[in-house]
Amino acid sequence: MSAEQTTADIKLDLQGLMCPMPLLKAKKALNGMTPAQTLYVLATDPGSKRDFEVFSQQSGNELLQSHEHEGIFSYLIRKKA
16 A cells, blocks of 8 residues: 555546546545545556646646556545635
């Protein structure tokens, strides 16, 4: 378990879901969070990398980290204030 995952307020394992489900489920989780809380997401959809980058730019939520290891993508997002 990574340090990012253990310190995140909410964790979502969205492996196996294809576009647009990882982003939609992450957006739903963020909507229920308070400002400055963090969301850690695991996904296997290669398109999620671009989706989360664009979403963060457009929504104002901060993409703190984005990693890929052996086909698993992880994202750490801070909800905007």
